[in-house]
Amino acid sequence: MQAADHLESGRYVSPYRLVMVDELQDASQARARLTRALVAQPGRHLLAVGDDWQSINRFAGADLSVVTGFHDQFGPGPTVHLTTTFRCHQSITDTAASFVRKNPAQVRKTVVSVHDRPIDRAAHEGVQLRTVASAAEVPRAIGDFLTQLRDAIHGGAIVADSVSVDVLGRYHQDRGLMPHAAPPEIRLAFRTIHSAKGLEADYVVIPNLSAGSYAFPSRIADDPVLALAMTGGDTYPHAEERRLFYVALTRARRGVLLISPEHNPSPFVTELIQDRLVRDVGPRPVATPRPGCRVGVLRQRSGCNGHFWGCSTFPACTYTCNTPPGPGERPSVTRSTTRRPAF
Template sequence: MKLTASPFAQWFVQGDHFSIAVGENCLKLESKKMFETVPFALWDGQCRIRRGIFWGELTLFVSPFDTQARIIRIHGLNWRKLETFAQSLAEHHRLWMDEQKILLKPILPQIDALLAELDDAPYYLRVDDVAQWQSRFHKVLTDYGVSFAVLNAVVPAIHQRALAWLEKPDQARTERNQAWLTETLSIWQPFFDTAESSPLNQSQRHAVLQDESHNLLLAGAGSGKTSVLTARARYLVASGQAQPSEILLLAFGKKAAEELKQRLGQPEMKGIQVATFHSFALETIRKLTGKAPDISHLASEDCSRSAFITLALSEQWQNKTQLNRWNKYFSEWPLPGVDRDGELVKQAHSEKLHQWIWRRLSLLLQQNESMTKVKQNIDSTDKQANAEFGLIAPLVKAYQDVLKKEGTTDFDGLIRQAAKLLQRKHGADVSGIRFIMVDEYQDISPLRMTMLEALCCAKKSRTPSLFAVGDDWQAIYRFTGADVCLTTDFSERFPDGNISYLDTTYRFNNMIGEVANRFVCQNPLQLEKPLNSIKTQKKKAVTVIGEGNEADIMADLSQRHQSASVLIIGRNNSHRPTQLADWQSRFSNLDIDYLTAHASKGREADFVFVVNVDQDVFPPRVRNEAMLDALLPQQDVIEDAEERRLFYVALTRAKEHVWLSCSPDRPSPFVCELIDECYPVLKKLAGLTKRKVQTVLQGEDVELASTNDG
């Protein structure tokens, strides 16, 4: 069936359509420039006719769902034929619609059910959830040979509901999740009020409910991250989203894992998996292979490791060439406590030397590459790093030979083997784990990350969610292989991931926060986040004092407080005050303890003294870590970035007040920065002149500068 303008009429029509015909479920239009096909699905079945002076005109409204609607006019048509033709067009479309309704009838319940899944899902919708839903929706239409345009033509109401999830899924998901969060926060308010010893704040509640495939919760010092971890596990079980056995909480140390277990000790949480990375790797290997590997005594026993290093050094030093290499190295790059005058052989038992060796040996073992490849990764112009590699590489081989002979593995080997097994078997499909939570994520290493990613891999089920809790401001374990970039670059690694914050600290007051938060954020690569103190005051809470004044301040604290905790923090163990035992005895109402800055992580006290905050001490000037710097990720653009984070950790152990104890003649550049940049600190340090401050900040030695001036 076709209606075409006469040749004479076509001459007047010019560029407009002059012919229309009915094809198979479509209209066929013709103009002087083109032929066009309009499927019935894009036409509403309505047409308007208008009589002109000589000819008639037919108007159609075409409304594709993916482009702008438009009007089509066919001119120059015979009026007497046009009326009948228009009626016939409408009848063809009606018959087609009846056929489509019959075709759609069996799948409309499926489409309704699919839409209800999104509307009624009792959980947070992830990006992956919507992507999988889109695939299933299109499959239903494809299986029945129905186009989305047909759905629009036959059941426009359903089409509009689906269109939002197909055209603008991010917007639709955001709006739906926001509505779900509001409703869920209201329904579960009694739970959040009682899940922990104190009601969770709003940022904690939102964190519990957030559930993208990859989630990073930035939790500042004292912000209640453990409460979020345990409350989230309880919520997942109580809401029916998970069985306890489907939840895994990973911690870095046994102590942290035990604390989490104790806080999840309720009967209904029995079966939840709380483990260290190493214990989880061990159990994974046992489960997937039927046999747990044996752990070498070199990995589990300090005394065995020390004996191995002593023996390996003795064997190495029997070779005169090797011994000369060791002596030459320590003559050029001295290690405090290690002889550099040719008597190295007498120090094979040196604990200091053993620590130095083990850090480098561990680093090389973590590289997961042959020693040949590792050497290629070290800049050939880095003389010290290459010298260190030459010393340690033979010890790596000796270590690996022992493990091979024993038929054992070490802790890194556990994680490496578990990761390979999980990668091969699609981790989530064999583990049964659906929710993974990681504590202290800022300490993650690339090797552990490999195991996590393998565990998050699923082929047959919904991808497990990774919920990582950490604080890049407290990333202080780079020397163990930790890579803070896995935290700071989280959004680049997981573009669809979610980053949220705990915005309130319950530990330190706002005046400590004003110093600590501003100080650590001088590194532009640290992630900015709000961290407001629940305790506010106007009185400054960080004081710079001279060395030797600690006892007087403690005496004052002892008189003013019936009981209080005092934590003394030093850069390393050598800074433990010799008067510590005397202070503990004299001020018995004060709970006084000493910890290194690293060991203080996770601890808190009413009052804190950071001692020996001196030049070349905090931060240390010489760290003798060339090979570590050559092989570990280089992520910081500011000098002493990790030491800055370590200083932040020390500052934020205090609830009430921090005293920074230093020598007025050799103050740390950190102390000088606080004073020079007008941080809200009290200065009670005679002899620390503005000139000395500037000398230190310019990187000069204060005593040397004073000598030169003299």
């Protein structure tokens, strides 16, 4: 703040004619003010690079509006959209982009991959979903995936001697979901999603896509003290968590494996299923999303009149039907919904 004061008052005149800022989406309002002061004199120029879809550091003061309101902050100037990715397969890019740009506050853009070819399922490309009965099954599910990649290398579906696999957790505690060992052909690493930003791997595994407090999206409230230094949040539901999920997906060059509990899936998983943006690889059937809801899924229950299907968020939602509807079908409702899910 004092540096900006010196520049704005004229007590210091910057000798630099060109100021370049990288990762603009991580800038706070204080840093934006300093940048404006550095280029306020005639003959000064600013070159800034940023991606609002990757703004994931609000807890550190980052303000999304520095990017989305760039011209309001720094004045008129040309904008060049960098819309080509040299990392991800197009199928991963399409899934990630379709998910993140639902937030109307994000800059609208279409990302095109240089790897635009049909996915090779034998090489486990694209975005896949595996459901598990409980968190205790996650290490085995990851281990099974690593074995499949090893077999694909030996069988020639993956033309390489080895591949890198990053397991990306929402929290450090997700490290406990890692398998005890990996085949020698697999270069396995665990990282949090925040620490993986800027990195990449051949394959990415996101292991804890469940609903709840220490899950994804996180429902842990920020420390109230942080609110003194933080800007007002995006009003779109789970806005920053959605961008964090986008970052996780786009660390992968070839394929992503999402692992979700069968009966308590993340609302992100439910949304991907409804939008047909993910391929189910079993071994259990994917829970059917509750019609008209992006949170709950249908579970089979028993009552005095026999079996029926109800919402997983019960008692917050009391929706029920006789049979789960297929894609595009209307459900056969036997009981009315009296309350919406508490999200």
